[in-house]
Amino acid sequence: MAKDPAPALQRxxxxxxxxxxxxxxxxxxxxxxxxxxxxxxxxxRERVLAAARALGYVPNRIAGALASQRVNLVAVIIPSLxxxxxxxxxxxxxxxxxxxxxxxxxxxxxxxxxxxxxxxYEMLSWRxxxxxxxxxxRSPAARAMLENAGIPIVEIMDVDGTPVDSAVGISHxxxxxxxxxxxxxxxxxxxxxxxTMMPHDHRARKRLEGxxxxxxxxxxxxxxxxxxxxxxxxxxxxxMTEAIMTRSPDLDFLYHSNDMIGAGGLLxxxxxxxxxxxxVGLAGFNGVELVQGLxxxxxxxxxxxxxxxxxxxxxxxxxxPDGATSGVVxxxxxxxxxxxxxxxx
Amino acid sequence: MAKDPAPALQRxxxxxxxxxxxxxxxxxxxxxxxxxxxxxxxxxRERVLAAARALGYVPNRIAGALASQRVNLVAVIIPSLxxxxxxxxxxxxxxxxxxxxxxxxxxxxxxxxxxxxxxxYEMLSWRxxxxxxxxxxRSPAARAMLENAGIPIVEIMDVDGTPVDSAVGISHxxxxxxxxxxxxxxxxxxxxxxxTMMPHDHRARKRLEGxxxxxxxxxxxxxxxxxxxxxxxxxxxxxMTEAIMTRSPDLDFLYHSNDMIGAGGLLxxxxxxxxxxxxVGLAGFNGVELVQGLxxxxxxxxxxxxxxxxxxxxxxxxxxPDGATSGVVxxxxxxxxxxxxxxxx
DNA sequence: TTCCCGGCCGTTACCGCTAACATGCCATGG
DNA sequence: CCATGGCATGTTAGCGGTAACGGCCGGGAA
Numbered sequence: 001m002a003k004d005p006a007p008a009l010q011r012x013x014x015x016x017x018x019x020x021x022x023x024x025x026x027x028x029x030x031x032x033x034x035x036x037x038x039x040x041x042x043x044x045r046e047r048v049l050a051a052a053r054a055l056g057y058v059p060n061r062i063a064g065a066l067a068s069q070r071v072n073l074v075a076v077i078i079p080s081l082x083x084x085x086x087x088x089x090x091x092x093x094x095x096x097x098x099x100x101x102x103x104x105x106x107x108x109x110x111x112x113x114x115x116x117x118x119x120x121y122e123m124l125s126w127r128x129x130x131x132x133x134x135x136x137x138r139s140p141a142a143r144a145m146l147e148n149a150g151i152p153i154v155e156i157m158d159v160d161g162t163p164v165d166s167a168v169g170i171s172h173x174x175x176x177x178x179x180x181x182x183x184x185x186x187x188x189x190x191x192x193x194x195x196t197m198m199p200h201d202h203r204a205r206k207r208l209e210g211x212x213x214x215x216x217x218x219x220x221x222x223x224x225x226x227x228x229x230x231x232x233x234x235x236x237x238x239x240m241t242e243a244i245m246t247r248s249p250d251l252d253f254l255y256h257s258n259d260m261i262g263a264g265g266l267l268x269x270x271x272x273x274x275x276x277x278x279x280v281g282l283a284g285f286n287g288v289e290l291v292q293g294l295x296x297x298x299x300x301x302x303x304x305x306x307x308x309x310x311x312x313x314x315x316x317x318x319x320x321p322d323g324a325t326s327g328v329v330x331x332x333x334x335x336x337x338x339x340x341x342x343x344x345x
Numbered sequence: 346m347a348k349d350p351a352p353a354l355q356r357x358x359x360x361x362x363x364x365x366x367x368x369x370x371x372x373x374x375x376x377x378x379x380x381x382x383x384x385x386x387x388x389x390r391e392r393v394l395a396a397a398r399a400l401g402y403v404p405n406r407i408a409g410a411l412a413s414q415r416v417n418l419v420a421v422i423i424p425s426l427x428x429x430x431x432x433x434x435x436x437x438x439x440x441x442x443x444x445x446x447x448x449x450x451x452x453x454x455x456x457x458x459x460x461x462x463x464x465x466y467e468m469l470s471w472r473x474x475x476x477x478x479x480x481x482x483r484s485p486a487a488r489a490m491l492e493n494a495g496i497p498i499v500e501i502m503d504v505d506g507t508p509v510d511s512a513v514g515i516s517h518x519x520x521x522x523x524x525x526x527x528x529x530x531x532x533x534x535x536x537x538x539x540x541t542m543m544p545h546d547h548r549a550r551k552r553l554e555g556x557x558x559x560x561x562x563x564x565x566x567x568x569x570x571x572x573x574x575x576x577x578x579x580x581x582x583x584x585m586t587e588a589i590m591t592r593s594p595d596l597d598f599l600y601h602s603n604d605m606i607g608a609g610g611l612l613x614x615x616x617x618x619x620x621x622x623x624x625v626g627l628a629g630f631n632g633v634e635l636v637q638g639l640x641x642x643x644x645x646x647x648x649x650x651x652x653x654x655x656x657x658x659x660x661x662x663x664x665x666p667d668g669a670t671s672g673v674v675x676x677x678x679x680x681x682x683x684x685x686x687x688x689x690x
Numbered sequence: 691t692t693c694c695c696g697g698c699c700g701t702t703a704c705c706g707c708t709a710a711c712a713t714g715c716c717a718t719g720g
Numbered sequence: 721c722c723a724t725g726g727c728a729t730g731t732t733a734g735c736g737g738t739a740a741c742g743g744c745c746g747g748g749a750a
Contacts, residue, residue, distance in 0.1 A: 013472070013495060015736060026700050031738065039697055056493050061470040062411045063736030066705045070738095071407070081432040090426060094453070103467060106451050108439070122448060125406040127358070148401050150358060234638025264638050271640050293579025293609050295616050360706060371730050376708065384727055408706030411735045 014057045023051035034059060065127070074316050075123035076104045077133040079111045079201075083233075083260070084288050085305055086134070089156065092309020093132060100317045102129065111200040117142045124149055130316030130325075136161035137202045152325040154312040157303075158203050159331045166328040168311045172203045175301055175334045176210030179255065179283055182299075182336055184218050186343045188253035188281050191215065193222045194240045194265065195257030197229040204257045207285060211255060224248040228261070237264020245280075252280055259284035259291050262298050266341060270295055282341040297339035304332040359402045368396035379404060410472070419661050420468035422452045422461065422478040424546075428578075428605070429633050430650055431479070434501065437654020438477060445662045447474065456545040462487045469494055475661030475670075481506035482547045497670040499657040502648075503548050504676045511673040513656040517548045520646055520679045521555030524600065524628055527681055529563050531688045533598035533626050536560065538567045539585045539610065540602030542574040549602045552630060556600060569593040573606070582609020590625075597625055604629035604636050607643050611686060615640055627686040642684035649677040 016027040023030065025044060032038040033048040040048075051057075065071045076093055078086040093104050105128065107119035120142050123131070130152045136159075138146075146153050146164045153165035160173050183191060193211070195204060215221055224247060226240040240261065241254060245268075256262035262284025269276050276282060276296065284291065287302030311330050318325050338344070361372040368375065370389060377383040378393040385393075396402075410416045421438055423431040438449050450473065452464035465487050468476070475497045481504075483491075491498050491509045498510035505518050528536060538556070540549060560566055569592060571585040585606065586599060590613075601607035607629025614621050621627060621641065629636065632647030656675050663670050683689070 017736085027736090028701080028738080029699060032699085035738090037738095039699085041698065044698085056489060058466060058469045058490070060472060060736055062407055062416070062472060063705090064738070066405075066407045066411050066707085067736075067738040069705065081426060081435060082429070084427070084429075087426040087432075090453075108435075121403060124403045127405060127407060144401060145403065232634040232637045234635050236638075238638055267638070267640055289577040290579050292577045293581075293583055293612070295612055362706085372706090373708080373731080374729060377729090380708090382708095384729085386728060389728080405706055408735090409708070411737085412706075412708040414708095414735065 013060075014055055015060070018055060019048065019052050019057050022055060023048045071127050071129055072101050072103055073105050073126060073128040074102050074130040074132060074313070075107060075120075075126075075128040077107045077109060077116065077119055077123065077131065079109050079134055081106075081108055083258070084290070085286055085303065088305040089134075089309040089312075092306040092311075093313040094309075096310050096313035096319065097317060100319070102317055104132075104313075111198055113139050113142070113200060117145075120145055130154070132156055132312045132316060134158075135202060136163060136167065137200075152316045154315050154328075156308050156312050158206070159329065160206050163329060165326050166312075166315050166330075168308050168315070168328075168330045168332070170304055170308075170332050170334045171210075172206035173210035173213075175285070175303075176207035176212075177214040178210075178334070178336060179207075179285075179301060180211045180214035180218075182338070182342065183253050183255065183281065183283065184215070184220065186277075186281065186345055188343075189220065190223050190248075190251050191220065191253040191255060192244050192248060192251040193225040193255050193257075194237070194244065194261055195225070195227055196261075197227040207257065222255075223251060233258070233260035234264040234267075237261030237266075238268040239264075241265035241268040245274075254280065254282050256282070256284045259286045259288045259298060259300050262300070263291060263294055266294060266296070266298050277341045277343045281343060287335075287337060291339070296341060297337075299339040299342045300337050302335045302337060304334060307332055358405075359400055360405070363400060364393065364397050364402050367400060368393045416472050416474055417446050417448055418450050418471060418473040419447050419475040419477060419658070420452060420465075420471075420473040421449045422454060422464055422468065422476065424454050424456045424479055426451075426453055428603070429635070430631055430648065433650040434479075434654040434657075437651040437656075438658040439654075441655050441658035441664065442662060445664070447662055449477075449658075456543055458484050458487070458545065462490075465490055475499070477501055477657045477661060479503075480547060481508060481512070482545075497661045499660050499673075501653050501657050503551070504674065505551050508674060510671050511657075511660050511675075513653050513660070513673075513675045513677070515649055515653075515677050515679045516555075517551035518555035518558075520630070520648075521552035521557075522559040523555075523679070523681060524552075524630075524646060525556045525559035525563075527683070527687065528598055528600070528626065528628065529560070529565065531622075531626065531690055533688075534565065535568050535593075535596050536565065536598045536600060537589050537593060537596040538570040538600050538602075539582070539589065539606055540570070540572055541606075542572040552602065567600075568596060578603070578605035579609040579612075582606030582611075583613040584609075586610035586613040599625065599627050601627070601629045604631045604633045604643060604645050607645070608636060608639055611639060611641070611643050622686045622688045626688060632680075632682060636684070641686060642682075644684040644687045645682050647680045647682060649679060652677055 016030050020027040020030045030048050032040050033045050109116040132154045134157050136155050155163045155167045157169045159167050159169045160171050226244045228236040254265050266282050274280050283299040285301050287300045291298040314320050315328050361375050365372045365375045375393050377385050378390050454461040477499045479502050481500050500508045500512045502514045504512050504514045505516050571589045573581040611627050619625050628644040630646050632645045636643040659665050660673050
């Protein structure tokens, strides 16, 4: 922003008044210049900008927001930052918000409904002009807060449920189903499942539900399953795969609830000389970049993370072609990427 | 928070006034109750809380912050969210801030000085009560903003330089040096380097500088090098390793600027039946969880990310034993984890 | 010339909340 | 008995901006 190093020894933080004094115009005029709003003559504008820069003035948005009843913040509430999927959603959001004057503010819930409630409350207390929040399942209190917020709400990642307002995501039930169908189609019959032990990861649960439903439709079922929580997902993937394959050596497919444990499973199989995808097939979920670097490409399903972030941001920013900022529901289509770990028929 | 779903059909957002009307006391008393400050009788407190809950009132922090001149926000400014290292720093920060009433707000710069300047300006305009910011290198304007902010500033990750105020981190030069010494000690002599092409990743640069300096002290040098930018780091690690080993087949050690490309390199070596660590040794940097899941543990150096986050937060929160909130410099000691990819002597 | 209009800038009244002070009440002690 | 003091509550005056409106001035239209 400014290019001059501001003067040393500042007693208190600067206000519009300081800039107006320094440039000989009213505070209102300074405000107009700094916001680029209303008519100000060229020379005046220059004088004001010079003064502001020289002083190192940084506007006080708190005061500005209170007076104008407008806040350029969009709350983005997500369960976690550590699993590669949400950072990509954020990238999409930032991209779209970039030139709107709006700014994303991130809150993390750690998959805890209590924390979600707290984070939401905290966010709302700053009166953001929109909310993007992961998932459709939440406590009654959280739902009430969203309903009464009076701002655009976009629930993301998932469309299997009833949104408060708008929603952008994929159907995880359908994703699970699709994967099951592809697996059965490829001739696998004795299928194992490996996943996380997170009661609040509703999307993983829905994928499994869809997966099992599709198997059932073919007269099949999940033969064995293995769960974990915490720790290095890659390592857990190895360990769980070892465990399940020892216990049920006749499994011919391992469906993992995410790519990271899937990668671990793949590494274990390759290490043990198991023929992939001949003897055992593998699949994960999310389509993270990582899988491209593995010795052979893990089958996965792209969760459309970037696109979800973009579309959600477009809604809150009023950037949709139809201008709608509420009641929009967008279901994206996850793409199956068979990679090298499902037999080609 | 509240447990009742708030009443439907809210015309405008609620204010203290609405709660005070509903509970028959003054706004000031409501304010006292909601902030748990000052004396309020038990019954009054109950009535007020009940009314607030029933209405679904959410305080307006904007007004509160303006009136009290206090903001419970701590700005955390980092280069990226997508490489596993900063989320862990954030975890440490959140942990410590948890019970202080302070709240972290994240800004991402994408390793761009211009964006850093913008993000910082934006953050400062909300008058946070502290700043935690990655790195020591920044534009004069950014430095000036920090110097004039009048709040605790903690620069994190790195201590090789002059902090504006406080700093918590490791010496990346020393980290590079230490790794070089361990490698030479183990008998490796023809050493290659693989890294990112990011002119603004000063910490990676410093590690390389330290690394080369230590080699030079032993009469050695980096024999070949390979750089990348963008894409899946794991895949790039494989590709770069293939490239460098094809070009310089006599290299006996590959030092990677981060664990992700190191993991890619390791997978490539294992895939090509190269004896690790006998014929070729490998090392990365960061100590990310991921490396534990690889077929053999990549040598790495823990960057103390969690601890850095914690210590930084303690400073801005005034939680240090000595209560200092400025001028604190903490150098943490990165630990070499030799794993299985450096010969044991 | 008069009138009107648009460019430019200032004045006033808040935005919703809290610090600081004022007030009323009751129990207590001299 | 009244002064004293602590509790519980109310009143007042901003915090630092901005919306809305008003005033002044110069120039083109009537």
